[in-house]
Amino acid sequence: MDSVDLLVLCSSQPDLLRNIGTRLASRFRLLESYSLAEASQMVQLHRPALALLDLRHANAQRFNRAWALGQNVETTKLIVLTAPGELTEDRIPVELQGRVALVECKLPGENGSAILKCAESLLTGFTSVHAKEANGVRNDQIEQPSIAEKCRTRTPALQQILKRLEVAARHDVTILLIGETGSGKTHLARMIHESSSRRDEPLLTVACGALPGELIESELFGHVKGAFTSAHADKEGKFLAAGRGTILLDEIDVLTPEQQVKLLRVIEDGLFEPVGSNATNKVAARIIAASNVELQPLVNSGRFRADLYYRLNTLSFVIPPLRSRLPDIEPLARHFVNLHAASHSITINKIDDAFIAALVRYPWPGNVREMENAIRSAVIYSQQGILTADTLPPNVLAGHVDETNAGGSSEESEIAALASQLPSESLGNRMELTEKQMIEQALLNNRFSRTKTAEQLGISRVTLYNKMKKYGMMQMSK
Known part of the structure; x- marks a missing residue:
């Protein structure tokens, strides 16, 4: 799929815009709208490849306006979200046949994989008109982009990692992702999930570092009523809630030795007991673990179990930081400029060379996430449609390193300078x-x-x- 494909996403529900938008952002430039009227204007102005319209529980008038939107711009194809049983193919106007895909969903974010498949089907010329076709009958006709194609990296080292990751994604094995904060581990975990046979099942994330130590087990394994003071009712843990989907254990390095033992048992035997219960449950979900730090030093210091480390390290991938991916900075920057200019309805006509040069020189301790935030800010503060270096945040401009400065790496010098302030x-x-x-x-x-x-x-x-x-x-x- 071409990186310039534009998609208009229309829903009156912020949760749906956020959840579905997150799934689509790596594949499309998005324009978001809360109303059909605004979406229609966007389609007329930008002529996107696709428009995704949330028409759950819509009345006849809204459906007619949606069909008119598609008829007015013949180059735009439609993905229509409906409630189960609400809309059948015979209600699609004849002139739109082959240009509309119907996806049934109840909740925001549900059937995200079916939406992606329908998008692929429409853009590659297939005439799938219902999510059931995208979920099975036509799967063999839809070629899924690889993880490397979705990332579109120009860094050879990362290209090789993504090729290996693509192979690992297709096999039902535990995967360990190691990389600095903001380097894209969560994004890659979603790509692994979507490239696997579990893509139509849930992907759940447990932020281990955000939970008190005593609640991590309850979050993972669940608990029974009375297991501890605040356990007023039974609770299903993430391992059961994920079903046959995927569970991402983020910041796995913070787990206590006791929690590590239980996780090792889950990985090796697929078994666990809810907190306060003797009933053994079987895990069906796939595990992806992520860490901000290398685990080997933690093993050496006794903070991380060696047997768990070796079990996780079978298929592990170290994600390089952005500062070692210089060829990716400019294309990433242009992607984020397009994304946030569209999101904030701002027109950017020119990006100064000095703007790109500043991005390349800065060491990006917060990696891709920090760069996206900096570019969002620059787009908002841009004048007359031009992105100049002075629209970047001060800390990014402060990263300009004198080439004659031999006092250590640019990253170390910049962090030290900032830390002193x-x-x-x-x-x-x-x-x-x-x-x-x-x-x-x-x-x-x-x-x-x-x-x-x-x-x-x-x-x-x-x-x-x-x-x-x-x-x-x-x-x-x-």
């Missing part, structure tokens, strides 16, 4: 800064490590996680 006190001792500002600065100071940031601020990891969620800062860390 940032606070080391706890939150309570710096009232002149807002809480959000302090957290942002501390994250930068600690290379976006939540553990080190929490220590610097004098708060727990859970408190930091909750505050980041409160201030809409989750995109700043993994």
Whole structure:
């Protein structure tokens, strides 16, 4: 699929826009709309390859407006979300036959894989008109893009990793992803899931680092009523909730030795007991583990079990940081410019060479996620449709390294310079800064490590996680 394919996504439900948009963002440039009227204007103006319209529980008038949208722009094909049993193929106008795919879903984000397959089918010329065809009958006719094609990296080392990852994705084995915060581990986990035979099942994530140690087991394995003080009812854990899907264990390095023993049993035997129960359950889900740090040093220091490490390390992949992927910076930057310009309805006509040069020189301790945030900010502050270097955040501009400076790597010099300007006190001792500002600065100071940031601020990891969620800062860390 061409990287320039544009898709208009229309729904009055923010949850659907967010959940489905997340699934589609790696494959399309998205324009999001809350109304059919606005979506129609976008289609008329931009002539996208596809328009995805949420018509669940819609009345006849809305359906007629949707059909008119498709008829007015013959080059745009439609994916229509409906409630189960709500719309049949015979209600699609004859002139739109072959240009419309119907996908039944009840909840935001449901049937995401069917939507992707329908998109592939429509764009490659097949005339699938119902999700049932995308889910089985026509699967052999739809060629799925590889993980490498979705990532479109120009870095040879990463290309080789993605080729190996593609092979691993097709086999039912546990996979370990290691990489710095923001390097794309969660994104790759989703690609692994979507390239596997489990793609139509759930993908669930457990952020181990965001949970108090005593609650991680309950989150993973569930608990029975009365298992502990706040266990007022039985709770199903993520391993059961994932069914035959995939479960991503993020920041696996924070697990206690006791929790590591239980996880090892799950990986080796597929068995576990809910907290407070003697009933043994069988795990059907696939496990993808992720860590911000190399696990071997933790094994050497006794903080991580050697047997679990060797079990996980059978198929492990180290994701290179962005600073070692210089050929990818410009295409990634242009992708994010297009994405956020469309999202904020801003027209960008030119990107100055100095803007790209600044991105290439900066060491990106927060990796791809930090770069996306910087570019989103630059797009918002752009003037007259031009992206200049001075629209970038100050810390990115401060990353310009003098070529004659031989005092260490550019990354080390920049981090040291920034760290000298940032606070080391706890939150309570710096009232002149807002809480959000302090957290942002501390994250930068600690290379976006939540553990080190929490220590610097004098708060727990859970408190930091909750505050980041409160201030809409989750995109700043993994």
